[in-house]
Amino acid sequence: MAELIQLGIFLALLTVGYFAGSMIERRHYASIRKREREYRDVLAFMVRFPFDRTTPQRAFLVHGTVVVGADYFKTFVAGLRNLFGGRFRSYETLMERARREALLRLKAEARRKGSKMVVCVRFETTTIASGWAPAMEVFAYGTALVPDDGSLSLPEPRKGVSRLLGDGLVRPPA
Amino acid sequence: MSRACSATALSGRRPDAAVRIENRPPAEGINSSTDNPLKELAWLLGGSLAAVIALVFAVSLAAQWIAPRTPYKYEARLAASLPPIATAPDTDQGRAVQRELQALADRLAARMQLPAGMQVRVGYSDSKTVNAFATLGGQTVFFRGLLARLGSEDELAMVMAHEMAHLQHRHASAALGRGVAVGVVLSVVSAELGRGAAAGVLSQAGLATTLSFTRDQERAADEAALAVLAREYGHLGGATDLFRTMANLPGADSAAPQVELLRTHPLTRTRLLAIEEWARRNDVPLDGARRPLPSTIAALQGT
Numbered sequence: 450m451a452e453l454i455q456l457g458i459f460l461a462l463l464t465v466g467y468f469a470g471s472m473i474e475r476r477h478y479a480s481i482r483k484r485e486r487e488y489r490d491v492l493a494f495m496v497r498f499p500f501d502r503t504t505p506q507r508a509f510l511v512h513g514t515v516v517v518g519a520d521y522f523k524t525f526v527a528g529l530r531n532l533f534g535g536r537f538r539s540y541e542t543l544m545e546r547a548r549r550e551a552l553l554r555l556k557a558e559a560r561r562k563g564s565k566m567v568v569c570v571r572f573e574t575t576t577i578a579s580g581w582a583p584a585m586e587v588f589a590y591g592t593a594l595v596p597d598d599g600s601l602s603l604p605e606p607r608k609g610v611s612r613l614l615g616d617g618l619v620r621p622p623a
Numbered sequence: 624m625s626r627a628c629s630a631t632a633l634s635g636r637r638p639d640a641a642v643r644i645e646n647r648p649p650a651e652g653i654n655s656s657t658d659n660p661l662k663e664l665a666w667l668l669g670g671s672l673a674a675v676i677a678l679v680f681a682v683s684l685a686a687q688w689i690a691p692r693t694p695y696k697y698e699a700r701l702a703a704s705l706p707p708i709a710t711a712p713d714t715d716q717g718r719a720v721q722r723e724l725q726a727l728a729d730r731l732a733a734r735m736q737l738p739a740g741m742q743v744r745v746g747y748s749d750s751k752t753v754n755a756f757a758t759l760g761g762q763t764v765f766f767r768g769l770l771a772r773l774g775s776e777d778e779l780a781m782v783m784a785h786e787m788a789h790l791q792h793r794h795a796s797a798a799l800g801r802g803v804a805v806g807v808v809l810s811v812v813s814a815e816l817g818r819g820a821a822a823g824v825l826s827q828a829g830l831a832t833t834l835s836f837t838r839d840q841e842r843a844a845d846e847a848a849l850a851v852l853a854r855e856y857g858h859l860g861g862a863t864d865l866f867r868t869m870a871n872l873p874g875a876d877s878a879a880p881q882v883e884l885l886r887t888h889p890l891t892r893t894r895l896l897a898i899e900e901w902a903r904r905n906d907v908p909l910d911g912a913r914r915p916l917p918s919t920i921a922a923l924q925g926t
Contacts, residue, residue: 493646500642522660525664526664532670536656538656538658538663541654
């Protein structure tokens with residue numbers, strides 16, 4: 450009897466995990482695709498330096514961070530997958546959504562700060578929970594650039610200290 | 624798509640080396656799969672179930688082979704730690720029936736090669752169940768329901784020799800070893816399930832009426848019993864009588880629940896044929912003078 454109850458709970462969790470997980474995934478993908486179209490004018494690149502080094506730029510850090518958790522169904526399938534090896538399909542979609550979401554949040558921050566160009570974008574992941582409820586943080590960060598219209602008054606550098614210009618080049622003090 | 628948002632130089636010093644930059648929507652279906660995850664689940668579940676079944680099967684065969692080959696003293700020690708099974712009702716009649724059964728067992732034991740150190744102990748249960756069984760530690764139990772239907776000592780000896788053959792071949796050890804080994808394997812899959820299986824087998828060993836023997840084990844016990852019968856009585860009348868008696872029991876066709884012997888030992892035509900075949904092969908007559916039942920057991924007739 451106790452085994453039957455356990456099996457019932459397990460099947461219920463699996464069913465809830467599957468249907469809730471699938472619905473959330475479908476909605477999330479729809480939302481991701483919609484916002485990717487909305488933010489397509491904010492460009493993000495992995496290059497270390499700005500493409501345009503002739504125009505003075507202001508540069509600042511922007512980031513997007515997402516914590517994703519697997520549902521019971523995904524975890525169970527991944528657990529079985531662990532026995533046989535191969536593609537962890539159930540986690541692949543999860544991580545793809547997390548990365549695209551993190552990049553979108555990075556772009557959202559960049560746009561809010563008036564930038565349409567982010568360079569040196571990097572991703573990092575951190576496991577924050579494992580076992581039956583694995584969760585990962587996906588963190589995207591980069592350097593947002595805004596053409597410097599001169600409105601920002603940079604403080605005079607102290608003597609002997611390099612001045613970091615918006616073009617990313619460090620020049621010796623004049 | 625916003626194309627070529629900036630067409631300026633990659634390097635500030637070389638404005639002619641222009642690069643057209645753009646962000647395209649990520650390609651779909653490369654980094655993630657659009658397959659239905661239920662399909663994957665079905666494959667994985669099927670694969671793991673097949674693996675577990677194969678493992679359980681292999682381990683159960685191995686345990687069934689190994690357990691009877693371990694020294695008998697381990698089985699005796701395990702049986703000693705459990706409540707005794709071969710007991711009798713504490714009445715004059717119960718003790719007398721047990722004495723008679725034990726005497727017959729001792730006589731037959733002299734004609735068998737029992738494992739070293741095995742002392743056959745026969746118990747008697749005052750119950751209308753038509754059955755007898757053998758279990759751990761050289762113990763066997765006869766029910767009143769069976770004794771009340773036997774017509775001669777030869778028939779009783781056939782049942783006794785059959786149960787003692789199970790003891791001789793350590794079939795109880797094999798059944799128990801198989802159950803425990805399967806429990807251990809299942810515990811790798813699920814601790815709860817494995818514990819349940821192993822505990823189930825061990826608690827059954829405590830009651831010990833439900834250790835089930837395989838068809839091969841029953842056949843081996845039958846053959847060994849026939850050999851004992853031939854040596855003790857010079858003919859196989861007891862065996863054929865027994866199976867005819869059993870086949871003619873009321874409810875034999877439907878194997879009524881109280882006729883346990885029929886459920887656990889299907890009395891098929893092939894089994895009778897096997898007796899005749901064995902008799903021919905070993906040149907033992909199928910018929911001969913029957914010995915009467917001991918009076919205490921004969922007194923149970925029809926009860």
